[in-house]
Amino acid sequence: MATTAIQAMTAQALAKIILSYEKLFILDVRNTAEFDNWKIEGGATETLNIPYFDLLDGVDEALGQIPDGRDILVVCAKEGSSVFVAEQLAEAGRTDVHYLKGGMKAWSEHLEPVKVGDLKDGGELYQFVRIGKGCLSYMVLSDGEAAAIDTLRMVEVFERFAKDKGATIKHTLDTHLHADHISGGRQLAENAGATYWLPPKDATEVVFEYEPLEEGKEITVGRSRIRIQPIYSPGHTIGSTSFIVDDQYLLSGDILFVESIGRPDLAGKAEDWVADLRTTLYETYRGLAEELTVLPAHFGKATELGEGGKVAARLGDLFKSNPGLNIRSDEEFRAAVTKNLPPQPNAYQEIRRTNMGRLTPDEEEQREMEMGPNRCAVHDK
Amino acid sequence: MTAIIQTNRMLNCEGLACPMPVVRTKKTMEEMKAGEVLEVRATDNGSVADLQSWASRTGHQYIGMKEEGGVFRHFLRKSPENETKPETKHPHVIGNEELNRRMADGAAFTIVDVREPAEYSFHRIPGAISIPLGELEQKLDLLPKDGEYAVVCRTGTRSDLACQLLAERGYSAVRNVVPGMSAWEGPAERDE
Known part of the structure; x- marks a missing residue:
């Protein structure tokens, strides 16, 4: 039924609409530079950008561009300007006008848990899709124990999820020192009394205690002994480490994505790390079972979202389809991963320093630092 | 502070x-x-x-x-509406580049910036003195009549009016800087 009062739409409700391909017309009223940099995409959404300051004298001129009789979502950075514009649309007689509660900041923080599959002896693997920013976290659950991988700073989501599953978090692991988002691994471990694992080669500048994550160390979750087997796979960072979980899943961190590969430049050492990246992708990964399901730490575009929002692909399929795994010469590879790279993620240097424990921004500052897409891949296909 | x-x-x-x-x-x-x-x-x-x-x-x-x-x-x-289309009247002008070149050569003239103090504070030619257009008439005694002047504003409009005023008051060596600070590529400074 059509309603004339404006309604709030939560980030969670928006995620459901996108993942179920429901139609939605999004009017983004942020300034055009912000819109061009990062916007809501995916599903059956259609998007129009008109900055709110072009609508200060009323929405009459914009009405022609906004379809009548459809659900409209007005979006801004925080919320205020979207309410301002949504109210004017409702006053102009439009029905079913919504605004995004908490704006793009809330959208950036929303996590959608998606079940990836069952593990041996009743264990489960979940992926947490940060749909607004393109980050992916994981939780391995088995027999009342849990391990969280590449945890985001919204640690309460992981805590609540583990609690609902009746599990205690025993381990938190980061595949590498992240540059696009603030890791929640250390905080989550601290809250739960768990062990925080980090690759030592990425941790040379950190100012806190951690457990070195190295090849040969196996981590088990639950009595059924779900194995997490680390594989040293440098290239995105010098310490980057992948995990094989339960001999079925390859958690590839920021080394291999579904449609792209990791960029080697975010720690300022692109030229030095190109050869490592090449070796990891073309030798180390080639030596793994093609049946493994690749579960990366990011996606770049909404087209990478599969069923229910899941981002996953068979390793053998990626050897055929992923352009980053099909570059013949070393020179071409070097050019592909060092030239014409997209801009770096927002505040990536501050984010790296925060993940080292060297900066301690408050929550609002953390939100600001994380605004924008992840941009950890060398390119979009 | x-x-x-x-x-x-x-x-x-x-x-x-x-x-x-x-x-x-x-x-x-x-x-x-x-x-x-x-x-x-x-x-x-x-x-x-x-x-x-x-x-x-x-x-x-x-x-x-x-x-x-x-x-x-x-x-x-x-x-103002008219600022986008300057209607220049003062006959003597000097281009931004020429001004920059003459400054580098050490030519002895005074640069008078007639924009508002806030504009001057954020971006100005080193050595320019600030006399907003609205105050020029009262502050003429700061400018000796026999001096040589280059008058600058953002687009050449306000400085044109200033040049006309100075010419009327008997200043003979006055030139309007065109287009002015909006396209200034020479050395610049601002308040810290």
Whole structure:
């Protein structure tokens, strides 16, 4: 039924609409530079950008561009300007006008848990899709124990999820020192009394205690002994480490994505790390079972979202389809991963320093630092 | 320390979130006269990009911004309609590049910047003296009649009026800098 009062739409409700391909017309009223940099995409959404300051004298001129009789979502950075514009649309007689509660900041923080599959002896693997920013976290659950991988700073989501599953978090692991988002691994471990694992080669500048994550160390979750087997796979960072979980899943961190590969430049050492990246992708990964399901730490575009929002692909399929795994010469590879790279993620240097424990921004500052897409891949296909 | 920049009006938007800083700025600018300068104080960091975009879309001049202790001090000047199409009347002009070249050669002339103090404070030619157009008539005794002058503003319009005034008052060596600070590529400085 059509309603004339404006309604709030939560980030969670928006995620459901996108993942179920429901139609939605999004009017983004942020300034055009912000819109061009990062916007809501995916599903059956259609998007129009008109900055709110072009609508200060009323929405009459914009009405022609906004379809009548459809659900409209007005979006801004925080919320205020979207309410301002949504109210004017409702006053102009439009029905079913919504605004995004908490704006793009809330959208950036929303996590959608998606079940990836069952593990041996009743264990489960979940992926947490940060749909607004393109980050992916994981939780391995088995027999009342849990391990969280590449945890985001919204640690309460992981805590609540583990609690609902009746599990205690025993381990938190980061595949590498992240540059696009603030890791929640250390905080989550601290809250739960768990062990925080980090690759030592990425941790040379950190100012806190951690457990070195190295090849040969196996981590088990639950009595059924779900194995997490680390594989040293440098290239995105010098310490980057992948995990094989339960001999079925390859958690590839920021080394291999579904449609792209990791960029080697975010720690300022692109030229030095190109050869490592090449070796990891073309030798180390080639030596793994093609049946493994690749579960990366990011996606770049909404087209990478599969069923229910899941981002996953068979390793053998990626050897055929992923352009980053099909570059013949070393020179071409070097050019592909060092030239014409997209801009770096927002505040990536501050984010790296925060993940080292060297900066301690408050929550609002953390939100600001994380605004924008992840941009950890060398390119979009 | 809060730097003192002379403006015609101050609008306090501290503590207000989007869209209010832009809404109030628009309303205040409507009440002001063309050429006047407004300072907007805001704490919402969304105001930075939005006020700049709003100004460029509406044709007002965004002069600059200073951040002091979490407060963004924005300076905007209400642009008169005619400023985009300058109607030059003073016959003697000097191009930006030529002025720059002559300065480098050490030519002895005085640069008079007739923009508002806020504009001067954010971007000026080193050594230029600030006499806003509206005060020029009262401050003529600062400028010896036998001196050689280059008069500059943002686009050449205000400086043209200033040149005409100086010529009327018997100054013989006065040149209007065109187009002026909006396209200035030579050395520049600002208040710290």
